[in-house]
Amino acid sequence: MALSSDELNFLIFRYLQESGFSHSAFTFGCESAVSSLAISGPDVPPGALVSFLQKGLQYLELESNLNEAGTDVDGDFRLLTPHD
Amino acid sequence: MALSSDELNFLIFRYLQESGFSHSAFTFGCESAVSSLAISGPDVPPGALVSFLQKGLQYLELESNLNEAGTDVDGDFRLLTPHD
Amino acid sequence: MALSSDELNFLIFRYLQESGFSHSAFTFGCESAVSSLAISGPDVPPGALVSFLQKGLQYLELESNLNEAGTDVDGDFRLLTPHD
Amino acid sequence: MALSSDELNFLIFRYLQESGFSHSAFTFGCESAVSSLAISGPDVPPGALVSFLQKGLQYLELESNLNEAGTDVDGDFRLLTPHD
Numbered sequence: 288m289a290l291s292s293d294e295l296n297f298l299i300f301r302y303l304q305e306s307g308f309s310h311s312a313f314t315f316g317c318e319s320a321v322s323s324l325a326i327s328g329p330d331v332p333p334g335a336l337v338s339f340l341q342k343g344l345q346y347l348e349l350e351s352n353l354n355e356a357g358t359d360v361d362g363d364f365r366l367l368t369p370h371d
Numbered sequence: 372m373a374l375s376s377d378e379l380n381f382l383i384f385r386y387l388q389e390s391g392f393s394h395s396a397f398t399f400g401c402e403s404a405v406s407s408l409a410i411s412g413p414d415v416p417p418g419a420l421v422s423f424l425q426k427g428l429q430y431l432e433l434e435s436n437l438n439e440a441g442t443d444v445d446g447d448f449r450l451l452t453p454h455d
Numbered sequence: 456m457a458l459s460s461d462e463l464n465f466l467i468f469r470y471l472q473e474s475g476f477s478h479s480a481f482t483f484g485c486e487s488a489v490s491s492l493a494i495s496g497p498d499v500p501p502g503a504l505v506s507f508l509q510k511g512l513q514y515l516e517l518e519s520n521l522n523e524a525g526t527d528v529d530g531d532f533r534l535l536t537p538h539d
Numbered sequence: 540m541a542l543s544s545d546e547l548n549f550l551i552f553r554y555l556q557e558s559g560f561s562h563s564a565f566t567f568g569c570e571s572a573v574s575s576l577a578i579s580g581p582d583v584p585p586g587a588l589v590s591f592l593q594k595g596l597q598y599l600e601l602e603s604n605l606n607e608a609g610t611d612v613d614g615d616f617r618l619l620t621p622h623d
Contacts, residue, residue, distance in 0.1 A: 289425075290421070290424055290425060290428060295421065295424065298424075299383060299386070299387075302383070303383075303399070308399065308402050308403060309478075310398050310401075310402050310477075310478045310481040310482065310566075311395060311398045311399040311402045311403070313398075313478040313566070313569070313570070314394050314395045314398040314399075314478065314482065314562075314565070314566050314569070315387070315392065315395040315398075315399070317394075317565070317566070317569035318392050318394050318395045318565070319392060319395070336424075337374070337379065338427075339424050339427040339428060339431070340374055340379065340382075340420075340423050340424060340427055341373075341374060341427070342426075342427035342428075342430045342431055343422075343423040343424055343425070343426035343427030343428075343429075343430065344374060344423060344426075344427075345427075345430070346426045346427065346429070346430040347423070347426055393562075394482075394561075394562045394565040394566065397482070397485070397486070397562040398478075398481070398482050398485070398562065398566065401481070401482070401485035402481070457593075458589070458592055458593060458596060463589065463592065466592075467551060467554070467555075470551070471551075471567070476567065476570050476571060478566050478569075478570050479563060479566045479567040479570045479571070481566075482562050482563045482566040482567075483555070483560065483563040483566075483567070485562075486560050486562050486563045487560060487563070504592075505542070505547065506595075507592050507595040507596060507599070508542055508547065508550075508588075508591050508592060508595055509541075509542060509595070510594070510595035510596075510598045510599055511590075511591040511592055511593070511594035511595030511596075511597075511598065512542060512591060512594075512595075513595075513598070514594045514595065514597070514598040515591070515594055
């Protein structure tokens with residue numbers, strides 16, 4: 288299943304609103320024209336962006352922890368590398 | 372693995388920049404103070420937010436298409452419901 | 456007396472805040488770095504930008520209504536020309 | 540002559556654009572709906588906001604430098620008081 292641009296922008300817009308980034312939400316609403324989308328707001332559960340991302344990371348971690356034989360290894364998985 | 376607020380905000384900031392939403396990126400950079408984060412920009416691959424989300428959706432689709440017996444069924448999976 | 460850039464930006468910033476343009480005020484505060492200015496907010500009277508502009512227009516109208524002999528004529532003065 | 544809200548907002552919008560505050564101009568254009576105004580952009584001379592304000596300050600300085608007898612005094616006139 289592919290994620291359309293509009294769907295992604297709507298998820299981000301909702302995240303900005305839910306997280307108190309009201310100025311960013313306003314500007315993004317204008318710039319992406321997300322508010323004119325035919326997506327039903329109430330149908331999108333709160334925290335949707337975060338929960339989809341967590342699922343994705345869980346899956347990636349799983350993949351990186353499986354070695355070629357398919358056995359579980361204790362891999363080291365980090366999303367972003369802090370800058371020292 | 373949990374996704375920190377800072378990591379999430381950085382992924383969104385990068386998405387906004389990469390997708391040409393320059394005004395939203397500017398406002399979000401200010402409002403979330405994401406530009407002062409100790410995350411190394413070059414370490415984050417382009418399109419990171421989108422690829423993590425796609426992974427998450429793939430996983431969710433997989434889960435929704437597995438019935439209780441663990442067999443694959445042809446489930447209907449949609450991220451967002453269009454508003455009629 | 457010249458109006459410095461910082462002074463002008465501060466007047467605009469205050470106008471945006473006072474007029475309920477909270478998102479614009481936020482973005483302008485960031486972009487112009489006006490919030491870091493060493494100008495004492497309480498010293499600037501409310502509506503300062505508008506009252507200075509009104510003075511300027513009054514003066515310009517006066518000038519445009521005085522003919523060369525210094526007598527008052529009924530001139531036609533408009534700030535902006537509506538677009539037909 | 541009174542300055543309408545729309546005229547004032549248009550002058551500010553133009554100032555933001557002309558001064559390189561592109562993000563602020565974008566957000567203000569959305570928030571004030573200034574871009575939908577029936578004002579003809581080309582009719583507004585560049586730097587209009589600044590020149591009107593300068594006129595206003597010139598006038599105010601003139602007024603503050605005239606004492607009651609109508610003679611010119613060397614008054615001290617400052618727009619904004621720096622914060623020490």
